[in-house]
Amino acid sequence: MSFTLAIVGRPNVGKSTLFNRLVGKRLALVDDQPGVTRDLREGEARLGDLRFTVIDTAGLEDATDDSLQGRMRRLTERAVDMADVCLFMVDARAGVTPTDEVFAEILRKRSAHVILAANKAEGSAADAGVIEAYGLGLGEPIRLSGEHGEGLNDLYSQLMPIADDFAERAAEHAPETEVTVDDEADFDEDGEEIAGAPAPTAAKPLQVAVVGRPNAGKSTLINKILGEDRLLTGPEAGITRDAISLRIDWDGTPMRIFDTAGMRKKAKVQEKLEKLSVSDGLRAVKFAEVVVVLLDAAIPFEQQDLRIADLAEREGRAVVVAVNKWDIEDQKQEKLRDLKEAFERLLPQLRGAPLVTVSAKTGRGLDRLHDAILRAYDVWNRRVSTARLNRWLTGMLEQHPPPAPQGKRIKLRYMTQAKTRPPGFVVMCSHPDKMPDSYSRYLVNGLRQDFDMPGTPIRLTLRSQSDKNPYKGRKKSGPSALRKHLK
Numbered sequence: 001m002s003f004t005l006a007i008v009g010r011p012n013v014g015k016s017t018l019f020n021r022l023v024g025k026r027l028a029l030v031d032d033q034p035g036v037t038r039d040l041r042e043g044e045a046r047l048g049d050l051r052f053t054v055i056d057t058a059g060l061e062d063a064t065d066d067s068l069q070g071r072m073r074r075l076t077e078r079a080v081d082m083a084d085v086c087l088f089m090v091d092a093r094a095g096v097t098p099t100d101e102v103f104a105e106i107l108r109k110r111s112a113h114v115i116l117a118a119n120k121a122e123g124s125a126a127d128a129g130v131i132e133a134y135g136l137g138l139g140e141p142i143r144l145s146g147e148h149g150e151g152l153n154d155l156y157s158q159l160m161p162i163a164d165d166f167a168e169r170a171a172e173h174a175p176e177t178e179v180t181v182d183d184e185a186d187f188d189e190d191g192e193e194i195a196g197a198p199a200p201t202a203a204k205p206l207q208v209a210v211v212g213r214p215n216a217g218k219s220t221l222i223n224k225i226l227g228e229d230r231l232l233t234g235p236e237a238g239i240t241r242d243a244i245s246l247r248i249d250w251d252g253t254p255m256r257i258f259d260t261a262g263m264r265k266k267a268k269v270q271e272k273l274e275k276l277s278v279s280d281g282l283r284a285v286k287f288a289e290v291v292v293v294l295l296d297a298a299i300p301f302e303q304q305d306l307r308i309a310d311l312a313e314r315e316g317r318a319v320v321v322a323v324n325k326w327d328i329e330d331q332k333q334e335k336l337r338d339l340k341e342a343f344e345r346l347l348p349q350l351r352g353a354p355l356v357t358v359s360a361k362t363g364r365g366l367d368r369l370h371d372a373i374l375r376a377y378d379v380w381n382r383r384v385s386t387a388r389l390n391r392w393l394t395g396m397l398e399q400h401p402p403p404a405p406q407g408k409r410i411k412l413r414y415m416t417q418a419k420t421r422p423p424g425f426v427v428m429c430s431h432p433d434k435m436p437d438s439y440s441r442y443l444v445n446g447l448r449q450d451f452d453m454p455g456t457p458i459r460l461t462l463r464s465q466s467d468k469n470p471y472k473g474r475k476k477s478g479p480s481a482l483r484k485h486l487k
Contacts, residue, residue, distance in 0.1 A: 003052050003053070003084040003085060003162065003163060004052065004053040004054075004055065004082065004083045004084045004085070005045065005052055005053070005054045005055070005083060005084070005085045005086075005087055005159070006054075006055040006057060006079045006080055006082070006083035006085070006086050006087070007019055007054065007055065007056055007057060007087045007089060008057050008060060008076060008079070008080060008086055008087070008088055008089070008103070008107070009059065009060060009088060009089035009090060009100075009103075009119075010059050010060055010090070010091070010097065010099055010100060010103075011058075011059025011060075012059065012091075013059070013089045013090060013091045013119055013120075014089060014091070014119040014120060014146045014147065015056055015057065015059070015089055015146075016056050017146040017147050018087075018089070018119065018144070018146030019041070019043060019054055019056035021146055021149060021152075022043070022045035022046070022047060022054050023043035023044060023045055023046075023054065024046060025043075040055055040056070040057055040058075040076075040078075040079050040244070041055070041056040041244055042054070042055050042056075043055075043056070047152060047155065047156050047159065048156050050156065050159055050160070050163055052159070052163070055079050055082070055083060057076040057079045058073070058076050059076075060073060060076055060099070060103045077106075077110070080106075080107065080110050080111055081110065083111070084112075084113065084162075085111075085113040085114075085115065085159070085162055086107055086111040086113065086114045086115070087115045087117055087155075088103070088104065088107055088114055088115065088116050088117065088136075088138060089117045089118075089119045089144075090116070090117070090118055090119070090129070090133055090136075090141075091118075091119060091120055091129065092118035092119060092120050092121040092126035092129035092130050092133070092143070093120045093125055093126050093129055094129065095128060095129040095132050096129065096132040096133055096135065096136060100136065101136065104136040104137065104138055107138070108137070108138070113162055114138050114139075115138075115139075115142065115155070115158050115159075116133060116136060116138040116139055116140070116141040116142065117141060117142045117144045117151075117155070118130045118133045118141040118142065118143055118144065119144045119145065119146055120144075120145060120146075120147075121143040121144055121145055121150070121151065122145040122148055122150055126143070130143055142154045142155055142158065197377055197378040197380070197381035197382075198381065200253055200254045200255065201254060202254050205247060205254035205255050205256045206253060206254065206255045206256070206289060206290065206373070206374075206377060207255075207256050207258070207287060207288045207289045207290070208255055208256070208257045208258065208288060208289070208290045208291075208292060208373060209257075209258040209260060209284045209285050209287075209288035209290075209291050209292070209317075210222060210257065210258065210259055210260060210292045210294055211260050211284075211285060211291060211292070211293055211294070211308055211312070212293060212294035212295065212296075212305070212308065213296070213302065213304050213305060213308075214261075215296070216294045216295060216296050216324055217294060217296070217324040217325060217360040217361075218259055218260065218294050219259050220360040220361065221294065221322075221324065221358065221360035222246065222257055222259050223360075224360050224361075224363045224366065225248065225250060225257070225366060226246065226248055244258070244259045245257065245258045245259075245284075246259070250370055251367070251370055253370070253374065258284040258288060260284050260285075282311070285311065285312055285315055285317065286315055288317055289317065289318060289377060289380065289421070290317065290318045290319075290320060290373050290376050290377050290380070291312040291315075291317045291318070291319050291320070292320045292321075292322050292369070292373065293305065293308055293309045293312060293319060293320070293321050293322070294322050294324050295321065295322070295323045295324065296323075296324060296325055297323050297324060297325045297326050297328070297329050297335070297357070298325065298328075300323055300339060300342070301339075301342050301343070301346055306346055306347065309321065309347055309350060310347070310349070313349050313350055313457050314457075316421075316422045316457050316459070317380075317422075317457070318376040318377055318379065318380035318422070318455070318456055318457075319350055319353050319376065319455060319456075319457075320353065320354045320356065320369070320372045320373055320376050321343065321347075321350075321353060321354065321355045321356070322356045322357075322358050322365075322369055322372075323339060323355070323356070323357045323358065324358055324359070324360050325359065325360075325361070326357040326358060326359050326364070326365065327359035327361060327362050327364060332357075336357065339355065340355060343355055349457075350455050351448070351454070351455070352448065352453075352454025352455045353376065353454065353455025353456075354372035354375060354376055354455060356368050356369050356372045376455060376456065379452070379453050379454065379455065379456045380420070380421055380422055380423075380456050381420050381421055382420065382423055382451070382452075382453055382456075383417055383420050383423070384417050384423075384451050386414075386415070386416045386417070388451075389415045389416060389417065389425070390414050390415055392415075392446070392447075392450060392451075393412060393414070393415045393427070396442075396443065396446050397412060400442060402429075402435065402439055403436060403439065405431075405434045405436070406434070408430075408431055408434060409430075410429055410430055410431050410434060410435055411429060411430045412427055412428075412429045413428045413429060413430075414427075414428055415427045415428070418461070419459075422456050422457040422458065422459060423447075423453060423456065423458050423459070424458075424459035424460075424461065425447065425458070425459070425460050425461070426461045426462075426463055427443070427460065427461070427462050427463070428463050428464075429462055429463070429464070430464065431464075432462035432463060432464050435462055440460055440462070443460060444458050444460050447460075
């Protein structure tokens with residue numbers, strides 16, 4: 001990476017559309033209504049042979065109070081201060097507005113390098129707006145069409161001399177959307193496991209998604225972990241729209257944390273934009289390694305919380321349940337006891353998963369949350385040798401033999417671990433289709449307890465292995481077959 005480019009401008013001038021084109025992915029949500037983008041989103045941009053970091057920002061509005069628009073503006077101004085270059089976009093079809101003139105003046109004072117771009121400039125209808133843009137005093141405007149990809153050569157020509165002025169920087173990469181995991185573990189001569197979970201590195205950080213209902217405090221929690229107000233927060237529910245990823249070093253552990261939009265009940269999600277936000281959050285869950293389900297201490301374990309936790313388990317992710325706003329809870333011991341009882345009863349598929357109480361506002365409990373994430377990640381990567389598994393299986397069969405449905409006895413022959421992340425086991429047996437679910441649960445619960453795998457999803461697959469003679473049905477060979485042929 002050589003420099004950082006921030007795309008700024010009024011709402012709905014096409015900043016996110018250009019951002020998606022530069023990064024080559026649909027990372028930012030795009031919609032016709034203004035004000036879709038609220039947080040700062042970073043991406044790894046490619047333009048010809050240029051590689052740089054691009055920041056998509058919220059639309060600049062003329063508000064400086066503590067309203068949502070005012071807080072969005074302060075975040076955008078922060079992006080201007082962070083960036084090496086600002087691409088100031090105006091709408092060529094709408095022409096230059098008084099708000100554009102105000103922000104042009106701000107950029108002249110705050111940014112050393114400003115490039116002016118007149119977006120939506122395809123066709124003759126935009127000519128008047130492009131001419132008006134000259135009056136902003138920021139040089140010759142580039143005619144752009146972020147939607148159709150026109151004018152990118154002119155943008156390249158403007159960025160090239162700036163790129164030459166900057167030395168290479170150690171910049172963060174864009175959010176990973178496809179993660180290749182290594183399921184191999186090292187074993188000694190007896191088949192016992194040597195290596196545990198692979199340690200997160202700067203090149204391959206631990207992927208953590210924070211999910212929950214709207215207004216549970218997800219963005220506030222991540223800001224407290226970061227130690228700065230990087231994400232937009234406030235009393236309004238549903239502020240976060242995009243799944244924003246941030247790379248941090250949390251107490252020596254490299255992590256990529258995804259802040260996601262609050263997930264409401266499906267019946268309540270009517271607007272197209274909210275549907276896009278929720279699907280973006282679901283995508284973050286699929287590519288995370290550990291999912292932190294954040295609950296509100298005042299109303300924990302509502303139906304939607306249970307659905308979100310069950311989703312993370314079905315996706316096969318390590319799960320940590322965090323209860324936020326613990327600082328305003330009066331009866332802490334009694335409440336904690338009730339929470340643990342409800343957790344065991346309502347989420348039996350995650351029995352033993354870490355349950356941590358935190359306060360995103362004060363920062364209390366963040367050290368416990370950090371340890372719980374690493375513990376869940378370690379269990380998620382756990383591997384058990386085949387020798388230990390089969391000794392364990394023998395004991396389980398002696399303790400409780402499998403049933404004989406319709407008089408057909410089910411024989412469990414041997415067992416092995418096929419994968420990790422999450423742990424997946426294969427049992428070779430006769431009549432796997434007749435094995436009742438209750439016996440599969442008996443085996444899964446035994447694995448969870450005896451091999452210390454609390455909370456993590458466990459996949460158990462039954463495969464058929466018959467008693468039949470493997471040579472039955474094969475063509476005969478040898479002298480007898482030859483004599484039969486000669487007859």
